Amino acid sequence: MGRIEACPIPPPPGLPEIEPFEIAPLEDPLPFRNREEFERFLCDVYIFRTTHSTTFHGRHNVECLGIFSPNESESIERCCLQYASHTEEYPTEFECFLIGKITSHNHPSGQTFSRSDIVTWADLPLQEIRVVAPYNVGAYRTYSIKRLNQRRPTWAEMKCVINAQDWGLHNFDSNPNYRHRCFLLLHEMGFFEYSVDPPIQM
Numbered sequence: 001m002g003r004i005e006a007c008p009i010p011p012p013p014g015l016p017e018i019e020p021f022e023i024a025p026l027e028d029p030l031p032f033r034n035r036e037e038f039e040r041f042l043c044d045v046y047i048f049r050t051t052h053s054t055t056f057h058g059r060h061n062v063e064c065l066g067i068f069s070p071n072e073s074e075s076i077e078r079c080c081l082q083y084a085s086h087t088e089e090y091p092t093e094f095e096c097f098l099i100g101k102i103t104s105h106n107h108p109s110g111q112t113f114s115r116s117d118i119v120t121w122a123d124l125p126l127q128e129i130r131v132v133a134p135y136n137v138g139a140y141r142t143y144s145i146k147r148l149n150q151r152r153p154t155w156a157e158m159k160c161v162i163n164a165q166d167w168g169l170h171n172f173d174s175n176p177n178y179r180h181r182c183f184l185l186l187h188e189m190g191f192f193e194y195s196v197d198p199p200i201q202m
Helices: 035-051 092-098 115-123 155-163 176-188
Strands: 062-068 076-083 102-106 128-136 139-146 193-197
Touching: 035 062, 035 076, 035 102, 035 128, 035 139, 115 128, 115 155, 155 176, 176 193
Parallel strands: 102 128
Antiparallel strands: 062 076, 062 102, 128 139, 139 193
16 A cells, blocks of 8 residues: 555666655555556656656666556556566566556656567557656656557567668667657558657657
């Protein structure tokens, strides 16, 4: 109650175990019941506190992950913390729990989805993956990737499309603007529905 714990995944080498994120008063339940309320919490509380203070979570770029049912209510099923730089796979039990769900998390970088995000979305698979990221003082942008008509594209299929572009895959991880353009292309090709609110002016 009032405390968000770490996801069941080992910290990257050289980094400590993630400290719980406490929401006062501790005796109250977490202040969100669904995806919309969680993303409001990310903007108003979590991102604000980790950006404007020297908390453990801000210093170490810790993401707050919400997991929601795929039905109309998008009710919260679990909330936990993970390092933005994590490379370890989720434990099998946790992966099974994620299948078919909607997830949302913050990006301390302020940028679009990472490679690990899109691989997780494709390989589990998830119904939708969302990112909330600051892009200006007090302003936030929401990125979304949704399934189209139950299509289940694999990361291997998408990687072939990216490799065929001028910059190929080697710039995908290091250049967020290029990643954004790749996601737009994959959207146009019908791999998924990719949306950004408010839109990015290219």
